[in-house]
Amino acid sequence: MARFIVRRLLLMIPLIIGITFITFCAMALVPGNFVSNLAMDPRIPEAVIKQMEAQFGLDQPLLVRYGRWLWAVLHLDFGISLQYRTNVTFLIASRAFNTVLLSLASMLLSWLLAIPIGVIVAMRQNSIVDRILSVACFLGMSVPAFFLAFLAMDFALRTGWFPVGGTFSPDYASLDTWSKVADRINHLVLPAAVLGLAGMASLMRLMRSQILEIKNAEFVRTARAKGLPESRVLYKHVLRNALNPFVTMAGYALADLLSGAALVEAVMNLQGLGLLLLNAVRSLDVPLVMASVLMGTILLLVGNLLADLALVAVDPRVDFATLAAQ
Amino acid sequence: MPDASRRRLNRVLPRALDDTRDCHTGVLRSRPSRVLPLMGLPLMRLWPCVLLLACGCRVNRPPNDHAATQTLYSSMGSDPGTFNPILVTDSASADAIGDLFEGLVKQNPKTNLIEPDLASTWTLGPDGRTITFHLRHDVRWSDGVPFTAADVLFTLRVIFDPNVPNSISFALTIDGSPITAEAPDPYTVVMHLKRPFAPLMSSIQFPIIPAHTLSHAYSSGQFNRTWGIDTPPAQLVSLGAYRIVRYVPGQQIAFRRYADYWMHDPNGGRLPRLHGQVLLINTDANSRYLQFVAGLTDVYSPRPEEVFTLEQQAARLGITIAPVGIDTGSLFFAFNRNPRHYIHNGVIDPRYKWFTDINFVRALAHAVDKQGMINLCFRGLAIPAVSDVSPENKLYYNPNLKDYDYNLALAAHLLDEAGYKLRDGVRYDPAGHRVEFELTTTAGDEALRGEMCVIFKQDLEKLGIKVDYRPQEFISLVKRLEKSFDWDCMLMGFTGSLEPNDGANFLRSSGNLHLWNPSEPTPATPWEAEIDRLLDEGAAVMDPQARAPYYWRIQEILHDQLPIIETVRARRFIAYKNSLQNYVPTVWGLYRPEMIEFRAD
Numbered sequence: 062m063a064r065f066i067v068r069r070l071l072l073m074i075p076l077i078i079g080i081t082f083i084t085f086c087a088m089a090l091v092p093g094n095f096v097s098n099l100a101m102d103p104r105i106p107e108a109v110i111k112q113m114e115a116q117f118g119l120d121q122p123l124l125v126r127y128g129r130w131l132w133a134v135l136h137l138d139f140g141i142s143l144q145y146r147t148n149v150t151f152l153i154a155s156r157a158f159n160t161v162l163l164s165l166a167s168m169l170l171s172w173l174l175a176i177p178i179g180v181i182v183a184m185r186q187n188s189i190v191d192r193i194l195s196v197a198c199f200l201g202m203s204v205p206a207f208f209l210a211f212l213a214m215d216f217a218l219r220t221g222w223f224p225v226g227g228t229f230s231p232d233y234a235s236l237d238t239w240s241k242v243a244d245r246i247n248h249l250v251l252p253a254a255v256l257g258l259a260g261m262a263s264l265m266r267l268m269r270s271q272i273l274e275i276k277n278a279e280f281v282r283t284a285r286a287k288g289l290p291e292s293r294v295l296y297k298h299v300l301r302n303a304l305n306p307f308v309t310m311a312g313y314a315l316a317d318l319l320s321g322a323a324l325v326e327a328v329m330n331l332q333g334l335g336l337l338l339l340n341a342v343r344s345l346d347v348p349l350v351m352a353s354v355l356m357g358t359i360l361l362l363v364g365n366l367l368a369d370l371a372l373v374a375v376d377p378r379v380d381f382a383t384l385a386a387q
Numbered sequence: 388m389p390d391a392s393r394r395r396l397n398r399v400l401p402r403a404l405d406d407t408r409d410c411h412t413g414v415l416r417s418r419p420s421r422v423l424p425l426m427g428l429p430l431m432r433l434w435p436c437v438l439l440l441a442c443g444c445r446v447n448r449p450p451n452d453h454a455a456t457q458t459l460y461s462s463m464g465s466d467p468g469t470f471n472p473i474l475v476t477d478s479a480s481a482d483a484i485g486d487l488f489e490g491l492v493k494q495n496p497k498t499n500l501i502e503p504d505l506a507s508t509w510t511l512g513p514d515g516r517t518i519t520f521h522l523r524h525d526v527r528w529s530d531g532v533p534f535t536a537a538d539v540l541f542t543l544r545v546i547f548d549p550n551v552p553n554s555i556s557f558a559l560t561i562d563g564s565p566i567t568a569e570a571p572d573p574y575t576v577v578m579h580l581k582r583p584f585a586p587l588m589s590s591i592q593f594p595i596i597p598a599h600t601l602s603h604a605y606s607s608g609q610f611n612r613t614w615g616i617d618t619p620p621a622q623l624v625s626l627g628a629y630r631i632v633r634y635v636p637g638q639q640i641a642f643r644r645y646a647d648y649w650m651h652d653p654n655g656g657r658l659p660r661l662h663g664q665v666l667l668i669n670t671d672a673n674s675r676y677l678q679f680v681a682g683l684t685d686v687y688s689p690r691p692e693e694v695f696t697l698e699q700q701a702a703r704l705g706i707t708i709a710p711v712g713i714d715t716g717s718l719f720f721a722f723n724r725n726p727r728h729y730i731h732n733g734v735i736d737p738r739y740k741w742f743t744d745i746n747f748v749r750a751l752a753h754a755v756d757k758q759g760m761i762n763l764c765f766r767g768l769a770i771p772a773v774s775d776v777s778p779e780n781k782l783y784y785n786p787n788l789k790d791y792d793y794n795l796a797l798a799a800h801l802l803d804e805a806g807y808k809l810r811d812g813v814r815y816d817p818a819g820h821r822v823e824f825e826l827t828t829t830a831g832d833e834a835l836r837g838e839m840c841v842i843f844k845q846d847l848e849k850l851g852i853k854v855d856y857r858p859q860e861f862i863s864l865v866k867r868l869e870k871s872f873d874w875d876c877m878l879m880g881f882t883g884s885l886e887p888n889d890g891a892n893f894l895r896s897s898g899n900l901h902l903w904n905p906s907e908p909t910p911a912t913p914w915e916a917e918i919d920r921l922l923d924e925g926a927a928v929m930d931p932q933a934r935a936p937y938y939w940r941i942q943e944i945l946h947d948q949l950p951i952i953e954t955v956r957a958r959r960f961i962a963y964k965n966s967l968q969n970y971v972p973t974v975w976g977l978y979r980p981e982m983i984e985f986r987a988d
Binding site: 091092093097098099100101103105106107108109112113116141144145147148151152155159211214218222225226227228229230231232234235325328330332336337340345361 | 451460465466467468469476508552553554556557611612615617633635636637638639641665667668669670671673674677678680681683697753836860861862865866868869877881882893899900
């Protein structure tokens with residue numbers, strides 16, 4: 062196992078360099094650079110723009126810029142954001158908590174809803190419940206999350222039950238600890254519901270198809286023939302085998318934790334990492350984009366590795382030899 | 388997460404199917420599951436608990452009463468980039484620290500005249516080349532150190548340092564030489580100018596920074612990284628009406644009034660009257676609107692489509708919607724007159740001849756349907772624009788210009804007379820080329836620019852002129868304007884300023900923003916030479932009244948020669964809670980913001 066892990070970790074190095082280099086090139090292909098945004102302001106003279114370009118090193122050739130960035134990253138220096146003139150680690154850290162909280166809440170919601178509902182509809186295939194929930198599911202998959210967000214905001218404004226966007230109340234700082242926690246949760250409900258419902262639909266479809274595949278497998282028939290009670294057949298034999306892809310997905314979810322959802326964040330004013338990255342891309346703030354991409358890449362690769370390890374742990378048919386051969 | 392998980396699902400599915408296929412041949416295992424106990428139907432029973440928790444968190448506490456705490460809540464569109472007033476280039480940073488720092492003088496947003504601020508009086512030397520500022524004696528920095536002339540000299544030294552990129556130094560430089568300053572005593576600053584230079588007075592508003600706090604960072608070469616947004620607010624030493632008490636990135640900036648602020652009302656009462664302010668950061672315009680409607684913020688600048696909706700709800704929401712004035716910027720169609728783009732190896736592109744033909748562009752000026760644009764794009768909330776200076780600039784706006792009426796018949800007649808003939812519905816120039824060109828503007832954020840271009844295109848097509856409308860990303864447009872000069876006609880906007888010389892980069896023939904022909908080595912036309920001369924002469928006259936004619940003449944020349952055709956200016960509105968008193972917004976900023984308070988009831 063140790064050999065497998067070391068091998069996978071070593072393989073990550075060229076992957077990370079490749080991904081970051083491609084991102085860097087993609088950013089360089091966009092016409093203009095960060096300071097071009099200032100060019101149309103008659104009050105900012107050209108000389109200042111040239112000066113800023115030189116200060117940020119934007120006048121250097123692509124390979125030099127990438128080399129400098131990589132060298133700094135190896136020294137754990139992720140650079141200074143051009144927009145905010147401060148360490149990108151500070152910027153990412155200041156939003157990471159909101160994003161993790163929201164991702165956890167929405168994942169919890171979607172998984173807790175999707176798996177049981179998926180099982181129910183699969184066990185009652187083609188029944189009226191299955192049909193209704195399937196239609197609801199296709200709706201959930203096709204309605205964009207930001208639109209749900211708008212509906213949620215309208216709901217909040219009309220009922221007054223929930224706050225209209227934001228991560229906490231404006232007077233948050235003056236609250237005591239428990240009120241702070243309550244305030245946070247109160248602000249989390251609608252965004253988590255929006256993201257959770259949007260993510261739930263596809264998970265539920267997957268669960269349903271998994272159960273349907275396995276429900277009629279021979280080993281299930283054997284289990285029934287042995288005289289096992291139906292609930293035991295379902296939980297021990299069907300569900301357990303159906304959950305394998307979800308183990309892999311849980312690994313990928315690690316990367317989702319910090320990826321954010323820019324559109325929903327924008328509509329509901331959540332200020333997470335998604336919006337930060339989107340704005341960084343739009344204003345060509347290269348160090349910030351690169352740090353986000355690097356973080357996302359590492360999380361995805363590590364998540365993938367953890368998922369494989371978990372798969373070996375739960376599924377005896379999979380071992381390190383077959384994984385390594387893949 | 389939803390999009391991402393769906394994406395990943397596709398990657399997982401093939402493998403999932405493989406797994407299930409294996410299941411058919413799989414053996415029944417007796418090893419107890421490590422995953423199962425966590426999942427499955429019993430989890431449904433958790434839901435009531437989750438719902439209870441969520442509902443229980445509807446916070447039961449007294450509503451946040453802005454009036455009782457005298458705290459004004461407003462919103463802004465993005466995070467500040469820096470708290471360092473010298474390095475500011477974006478409006479969000481300027482908004483964030485605007486109340487923290489002050490200059491020697493300030494401009495009255497109502498009268499547009501220069502008024503005392505940190506300097507109580509100033510005198511102009513007889514030759515117009517020295518200005519002596521007498522500083523206030525009662526101003527203290529927030530750490531208790533008195534404000535003196537040393538701070539002014541230090542600020543100037545930083546501004547003129549070539550290693551500190553800032554947009555202030557340019558405005559304090561006359562003919563390439565920076566102004567110099569000396570302090571004969573701690574409360575007097577004498578500035579020496581190379582020659583009399585009126586625009587300086589508005590540039591003297593630059594924010595003063597504390598020498599005793601920042602000189603160390605400056606001398607150690609760290610100034611550009613000092614007072615970034617990761618600085619704890621308590622470390623910002625300021626002297627303005629407010630101090631920052633809290634900055635939560637992406638959420639809010641909270642201000643508290645500065646206890647030792649120098650300004651007092653005539654009865655000796657404390658100023659500012661508000662005890663605090665909170666700026667909520669919110670990148671989404673719709674969401675900012677909802678925040679105002681929900682009562683989270685007290686003031687809001689509505690977009691045209693929101694003005695009517697808010698007016699209908701004004702009584703219910705207890706708000707006032709007040710007109711603020713006319714947009715200070717300028718939105719215009721520019722025509723490329725750059726020989727570097729149109730003349731190659733002696734071959735002159737016909738478009739160069741059209742755009743430099745005054746009869747051609749005058750005909751086109753009559754084809755701009757300003758009223759149509761106002762009605763369709765601005766919902767009636769705009770006025771036709773005639774000059775590049777806004778009517779809100781009370782000192783320098785030329786009221787005598789007569790607009791080119793929208794009249795397609797007249798435009799067609801003018802084109803015919805100038806030799807641009809219509810054959811089978813197609814317009815040909817005197818040399819027989821079909822008249823067609825490209826029209827562009829910035830794509831994306833500003834939909835109404837696109838709508839305005841379409842209106843212009845349709846009218847030109849009625850004249851037989853073919854227009855190829857291609858919106859572009861802002862940055863690629865900038866590239867074309869600055870480097871390749873590859874454009875024909877574009878709808879472009881500039882922000883406005885009270886000081887007319889601030890537009891010199893655009894007006895002067897050598898300016899890099901002289902859009903139609905940037906950075907000319909020598910003026911290409913007599914009228915461009917005249918504008919250059921008027922800019923020089925106007926800058927040398929210190930009295931605003933006596934200066935005005937120079938800038939009136941520039942506006943007249945632009946109006947006659949039409950390198951740009953002005954379109955319209957939006958009318959601005961502001962919505963605010965009725966409980967706010969002394970709230971006097973102008974397009975140039977709040978008038979006497981220190982007097983604003985909530986009615987005590």
